[in-house]
Amino acid sequence: MAHILIVEDEKSINDLIAMNLMLVGHTSEQAYDGDEALELLSKNTYSLILMDIMLPGLDGFALMKYVPKDTPVVFLTAMGNLTDRVKGFKLGADDYIVKPFETVELLARIEAILRRTHRSSDIFTLDGTIVNLESRVVTVDGNEIELTLREFELLEILIRNKNIALSREKLLKLAWEYDYLGETRTVDVHIQRLRKKLNWDSRIKTVYKMGYRLEVDQ
Secondary structure, X not given: OOEEEEEOOOHHHHHHHHHHHHHOOOEEEEEOOHHHHHXXXXXXXXXXXXXXXXXXXXXXXXXXXHOOOOOOEEEEEOOXXXXXXXXXXXXXXXXXXXOOOOHHHHHHHHHHHHHHOOOOOOEEEEOOEEEEOOOOEEEEXXXXXXXXXXXXXXXXXXXXXXXXXXXXXXXXXXXXXXXXXXXXXXXHHHHHHHHHHHOOOOOEEEEOOOEEEEOOOO
16 A cells, blocks of 8 residues: 555546545545645655646646655646656656546556555455465465466456456456457456456456456455
8 A cells, every 4th residue: 555645736637546546545645736735745755646747836847856756756747748758757757647547557557656666565465365466476265376377467457456447348458468359258257267266256346337346345
């Protein structure tokens, strides 16, 4: 679990990000302008900062000088030109995502940065099942369970996006790395295998006419 600062002046976007971070197990604080963000930065420590560039008061570029050097920053912005991206990276940003963006993509980038900076746990536990996302070892009630490469990749995606409904098409693209071609049955087959191997019949929920969700108690 990570503690994340969201700096975004559009309340609907800020609130949506906060809600999705909560669903996957992170905590967050929200700022809606540069001055409010500066005050929070002076009082608190964060695992990661999500920050818009165009803000009331201090903009995102100006705020970078107040961010601790070991705190990763992801810029969120509608400005997608190369000059802004280069400037952001030169100021120390770790990533840059252009609005509008998909929540799943944002969460994936956050998790990648948290893993790289060792600010997120690689151990996931649920109902007697322990998943080591780094070593790829899975145990159920103390017994190691063998998963195929695709099964583990699908499991990791479900864990990284726990409590979020993912379509079969999205799971196919993320785990198999190809776009929907009219056949998603392979996702259903692998989900059934995971349910059986991990005793997660009640945890991997079917989302009607959409896909699946790994349900985890908050």
